[in-house]
Amino acid sequence: MPTPNPAAMDFLLTRRSRPSKTLTAPAPDRATLETLLTAAARSPDHGKLEPWRFIVLEGAALHRMATEVEKTGQRLGKDIEAIAKAANAFRDSPLCVAVIEVQKPSEKVPPLEQTYSAGAVCLALLNAALASGWGANWLSGWASHDRQFLTDALHLADNESLAAFMHIGTETSAPPDRPRPDLSRITTWLDA
Structure with missing residues (x-):
């Protein structure tokens, strides 16, 4: 018989990311x-x-990241509102952890499984921050998909990409819950 951890399960069933702007x-x-x-x-x-x-x-x-986002937005021809929103996510953030996916040569572990592992790290960091009482939000955004931005702003190597910008701080307001997936629509039960 398994030993349950009701507090952990309650956390997982009620967890909610906090908007970075809060x-x-x-x-x-x-x-x-x-x-x-x-x-x-x-x-x-x-x-x-x-x-x-x-x-x-x-x-x-x-602040340097915000400036790099502004430069990237201008180079990519983004509109001024999109540039300001993306730059302010860094300028207003109390702390940000960039989770970097590092693809490594492996005969046993294909690249996709390495991507899954990086995604698991992102969710684990988000949940660890929330479970510790911090507000946290997992963002990426248009700049994070631009190779030149990743090279200039974060000095990433060719085998690296951004998995997440994880903003962490003190929440100023708790957001309302949002609609959640209908389990019956996304689950298939097979018994044979």
Whole structure:
């Protein structure tokens, strides 16, 4: 008979990301953030490849990221509102962790499984932050899909891409829950 963890299950059934625009300082300190990152790094990782890494963005680094987003938006011909919204996500953020997918050569673990592992790390970091009482939001955005932005702003190697910008801070307001998937529409039960 399994040993249940009702508190963990209640958290998972009620968890809700916090919009990044509602997050403010203080953000987790270094020791607290290291605990959250440790929890995230316990994600499934076939072959023990660690096909991900973290870049912690704070203070001046967040303002530099906002400037890089503005430059990228102008280069890509984005409208001024889209540029401002994307830049302000960094400028207004108390802390951001860039989760970087790192594709590694492997005969046993195909690239797609490495991508899944990076996604698992993102969800684990989000849930670790929320379970610790912080507000957190997983974002990406148009700039994160631009190779030049990733190279210029984050100095990513050719085998690296962005899995998430995870904004973490103190929530200023709790959002209402949103409609959730209808389980009967997305589940197929097979018994033979």
